[in-house]
Amino acid sequence: MLVAHELIMDTAGSHGEITRVIKAYGQTPRKAVIVNKADDAEKWVELLRAVRDRQDQSAFAALFAHFAPRVKAFLIRSGMDAAQAEECTQEVMAALWTKAHLFDPARASVSTWVFTIARNRRIDLARRNRRPEPEDLPWGPEAEPDQEDVLLLQQESENLGRAIATLPEKQRDLIEKAFYGDLSHSEIAEITGLPLGTIKSRIRLALDRLRHALA
Amino acid sequence: MKSIKHHLTDALLMSYAAGTLPEAFGLVVATHVSMCDECRARAESFDAVGGGLLEEGPVSAVSADCLAATMALIREAKAEREERKPHVAGVLPQPLQDYVGGDLSAIKWRSAGLGVKQAILSTADGATARLLYIPAGAAVPDHGHRGTELTLVLQGAFRDQTDYFGRGDVEVANEDLKHTPVADIGEDCICLAATDAPLRFSSWLPRLAQPFLKI
Ligand SMILES: [Zn+2]
Numbered sequence: 001m002l003v004a005h006e007l008i009m010d011t012a013g014s015h016g017e018i019t020r021v022i023k024a025y026g027q028t029p030r031k032a033v034i035v036n037k038a039d040d041a042e043k044w045v046e047l048l049r050a051v052r053d054r055q056d057q058s059a060f061a062a063l064f065a066h067f068a069p070r071v072k073a074f075l076i077r078s079g080m081d082a083a084q085a086e087e088c089t090q091e092v093m094a095a096l097w098t099k100a101h102l103f104d105p106a107r108a109s110v111s112t113w114v115f116t117i118a119r120n121r122r123i124d125l126a127r128r129n130r131r132p133e134p135e136d137l138p139w140g141p142e143a144e145p146d147q148e149d150v151l152l153l154q155q156e157s158e159n160l161g162r163a164i165a166t167l168p169e170k171q172r173d174l175i176e177k178a179f180y181g182d183l184s185h186s187e188i189a190e191i192t193g194l195p196l197g198t199i200k201s202r203i204r205l206a207l208d209r210l211r212h213a214l215a
Numbered sequence: 216m217k218s219i220k221h222h223l224t225d226a227l228l229m230s231y232a233a234g235t236l237p238e239a240f241g242l243v244v245a246t247h248v249s250m251c252d253e254c255r256a257r258a259e260s261f262d263a264v265g266g267g268l269l270e271e272g273p274v275s276a277v278s279a280d281c282l283a284a285t286m287a288l289i290r291e292a293k294a295e296r297e298e299r300k301p302h303v304a305g306v307l308p309q310p311l312q313d314y315v316g317g318d319l320s321a322i323k324w325r326s327a328g329l330g331v332k333q334a335i336l337s338t339a340d341g342a343t344a345r346l347l348y349i350p351a352g353a354a355v356p357d358h359g360h361r362g363t364e365l366t367l368v369l370q371g372a373f374r375d376q377t378d379y380f381g382r383g384d385v386e387v388a389n390e391d392l393k394h395t396p397v398a399d400i401g402e403d404c405i406c407l408a409a410t411d412a413p414l415r416f417s418s419w420l421p422r423l424a425q426p427f428l429k430i
Contacts, residue, residue: 057286061282064281064282064285067269068277068281068282068285069274069275069276069277070269070270070272070273070274071269072274072275072276072277073272073273073274073275074269074272076275077272077273082275085275086277086278086281089277089281090281090284090285090288091288093285094285094288094289094292097289098289098292098293107259108259108262108263108266109263109266109270111266111267111269111270112259112262112263112265112266112267113266114266114269115262115265115266115268115269116262116265116266118269119232119233119234119265120234122234123234128339128340129237129238129241129339129341130238130338130339131234131238131241132238132241132242132244132245132246132310132313132314133245133310134245134246134248134249134255134258134308134309134310135249135308135309135310136309157263157266157267160260160263160264160267161266161267161270161271164264164267164268164271165267165271175264175268176268176272178229178230178233178235179232179233179264179265179268181233181234181235183233183235184235185226185227185230185235185236185237185240185363185411186226188226188229188230188233188235189224189225189226191226191229194225194229194264196257196260196261196263196264199260199263200256200257200259200260201256203255203256203259203260204252204253204256207252207255207256208252211252
C-alpha cells in the first residue's frame, strides 16, 4: 500500500548505479522500505571494493551517507551522548576505509561488518570489558571469494533483515533491546525463533571453502 | 575439529554478538569459536542480525563536517595499515594465548593440591575465568553450581554423568546440574572454565579430592 515516495539519498558519484535510492512510505512503511531496497547489499559490497582497490572517495562518500547516520543512531541508542556518538561514528567510518581489505563479502554484508566495527568500538570506549576476538582464519585478500557465493550471501542478508522486520512486534523489540545492550545474558536466553538457519549454512559453506583453499 | 560434539548455546552467541557478554564468558566463546567452524558460522549469523537492525534502524543526522573529519582520520591512519594477526599455532587458540601471554608453557600455574593446578585469568568484573589442570584419571566430587559455568576442554578429556567432553567441547552447566567430572585416563586434562557466580569453596577446584580409583 504505497501512498508516497520520498527521496532520501541522492549521491552523484562515479558509480551510476548508486545515484538514487528511493524509499517508499505508506501504510506499511517498514515493509515498503525493504521492498525498495532490493540489491542494496550487493551495491554496498561494490562500493567497498572500490574503496579497497582504488581508494575511491566518491564510493566512500556514498557508503558514508548511508551508514554514518545509522551508526550514530545506534551509538546514541546504546547510551552515548550525541557529541561522543558523532566522534565515535567518525572512527567507525574511518575503519571502513582502513580495514576494507579485511572484509569478506562471502561471510557478511557491509551492514553486518559496520555493525561489528561499531559494536567493538562501543565496547572499547566503555573500558569496562575487553572483547576477546576469535582467531582470524589464515586468509588473505588474494583469496577473492567466488562471486556467486558473495551474491547468495548478500541476498540472504537482505532476506534476514526482511524476516526480522516482519517478526511480531514484541519479539522484534526484544531483539533490538538485546543489540542495544539493554538485556542481560539470561534475558537474551528468552529470545527464540530467529530465522538464522539459511544464513548460517551460507557462512558455513564460505568457511569450508576457505579451509579447503588453505589445505 | 571434526570431533566437537558440545557447542555453545544460542544465548551465549547472541550475547557475544550483541557485545554484552561478561569478558570471561566472551573469552570462552572466542576460544571455542577459534576451534569450531560450526559455532563461528552461528556467531557470524548473529552478527548478521545486528547488521539487519543497523540497516533497518533509526538514523541520526551527522554534522556537515563529519565526512571531512573522517577523511582526516583516514589520512592519519594510512601509515599504519592494520594487518591480520599472525596465527601462532599451539594448544591454546589465539584469544587465550593473548590472556596467558603465550602457549601452555607460559601459564603460571598455582597448585590446588593433589596434582591439580589452576591459573586465574584477569578479566573484568561480572564473571571469572581460569585454566584448570586435572591429572589423568582424577575426579572432581559432586558439585552443584550457582549461576552459569562454562567449561571448555583444551587438552585431554573428561567424562561426567551427562557425556564425554574432548578437546574443543564446551559444557554449559547451570544451577540444575550436579555432576562428578572425571579426567580421562589417557592424558592430563586442561580446561578453560568461566563462571558468573562468586568463586567459593565448594566450587570445582578446592574440593577436588580423591584420585579416580577411589570413586
Ligand atoms: Zn561449536
